[in-house]
Amino acid sequence: SYVLTQPPSVSVAPGQTATITCGGNNIGGKSVHWYQQKPGQAPVVVIYYDSDRPSGIPERFSASNSGNTATLTISRVEAGDEADYYCQVWDTSDHVVFGGGTRLTVL
Amino acid sequence: ELQLVESGGGLVKPGGSLRLSCTASGFTLSDHNMNWVRQAPGKGLEWVSSISRSGNYIYYADSMKGRFTISRDNAKNSLYLQMNTLRPEDTAVYFCARVSGSYDYFDNWGQGTLVTVSS
Numbered sequence: 001s002y003v004l005t006q007p008p009s010v011s012v013a014p015g016q017t018a019t020i021t022c023g024g025n026n027i028g029g030k031s032v033h034w035y036q037q038k039p040g041q042a043p044v045v046v047i048y049y050d051s052d053r054p055s056g057i058p059e060r061f062s063a064s065n066s067g068n069t070a071t072l073t074i075s076r077v078e079a080g081d082e083a084d085y086y087c088q089v090w091d092t093s094d095h096v097v098f099g100g101g102t103r104l105t106v107l
Numbered sequence: 108e109l110q111l112v113e114s115g116g117g118l119v120k121p122g123g124s125l126r127l128s129c130t131a132s133g134f135t136l137s138d139h140n141m142n143w144v145r146q147a148p149g150k151g152l153e154w155v156s157s158i159s160r161s162g163n164y165i166y167y168a169d170s171m172k173g174r175f176t177i178s179r180d181n182a183k184n185s186l187y188l189q190m191n192t193l194r195p196e197d198t199a200v201y202f203c204a205r206v207s208g209s210y211d212y213f214d215n216w217g218q219g220t221l222v223t224v225s226s
Contacts, residue, residue, distance in 0.1 A: 001169070033212035035152075042202055042216035043152065049210060086152050090211055094166050096142065096154035 002091040004099035011105040012077050020102045022070040022087030030089045032070040034063055037101075038083045046085075047072060074104070082106045109133035109215055111203050116220030123193050123224070129186040129203030129217055137161075137181035140206040142213065143188050145199035145222075155201070156188065193224045 005023040012018040022032060032050050035043035046057050050065040060075045074081055087099040115127040129141070143155040156167045156177040165177055176189040186203050200219040207214040 031211070035213070037152075042218055043213070044216075045212055045214060048207070048212040048214075054214070084151075088152075088212070094157070094164075095168065096144075096157065098144075098152040098154060101151040 001095070002089070002097050004087055004089065004097055006085075006087060006099040006102045008100070009103045009105065011107055012074075013107045014077055014079060016077055018074040018077050018081070018104055020072040020074075020085050020104065022072070022099045023068055024070070024089065024097075025068060027068055027070050027089065028066045030065075032063070032065045033088045034072045035086045035088065036081075036083045037086065043086065077104075077106055079106050111205060111215060111217035113201060113203055113217045113220035116201065116222045118223045118225065119193055120226050121193060121195060121224055124189070124191045125193065125222060127188040127190065127201055127203075127220060127222070129188075131184045131186070131205075134205075135181075136179065136184045136186070138208055141179060141186045142204045142206065143177060143186075144202045144204050144213075144216075145197075146202070146219070147196070147199040150199075153199070157206075158186070190222070193222075195224050198222060198224045 034047040036046045037043040046061050047063040051063045063072045084101045086101045110132045113129045119125050142157045145153050158165050158177045174192045178187045200221050202219045203217045204213040205215040
């Protein structure tokens with residue numbers, strides 16, 4: 001089965017840029033979606049189809065996908081961005097695959 | 108207002124059964140593929156199952172196949188998950204999630220219902 005690998009944690013100071021990676025075999029050939037989940041809440045999509053932002057998501061959130069790595073970038077990080085972030089794809093057998101999640105800590 | 112509300116969670120003994128429901132409001136359920144996703148305490152998201160708009164196409168994660176059954180009643184705007192032969196490792200918050208009408212990402216989630224499997 002397809003596996004997505006994320007770093008367990010990323011720490012960044014306010015105002016700096018956070019980069020969260022999602023590794024998978026030829027993930028560049030798939031569409032990657034990113035979700036933000038805050039404690040006690042349901043996930044919310046922040047990026048869909050590799051790099052598109054839903055309405056209401058700040059422009060500070062951007063993403064790319066190429067080769068074996070998809071990347072979520074959060075610019076000018078704010079305290080409110082502290083959350084768990086998950087990447088997600090559909091594999092070839094119509095199964096959903098989530099990455100293990102990355103906890104973003106704002107120092 | 109678009110809303111997904113799960114219900115049916117609770118405490119069940121190992122080997123027992125439980126049926127979860129997800130009631131949709133603010134949109135027409137039959138316009139969307141639907142999924143169940145779970146999250147064990149302190150752990151990440153784990154996909155459980157998906158069902159197409161009409162219910163004709165159904166998929167399960169390997170660890171749930173044969174024990175869980177997803178279904179839907181579009182007339183009642185409801186999604187279900189029948190869970191049998193429950194194990195302690197099935198303990199989790201279970202979310203229902205709507206697939207975007209135009210794309211294949213989860214654009215709306217319920218708040219989840221907690222299932223605890225313990226003797």
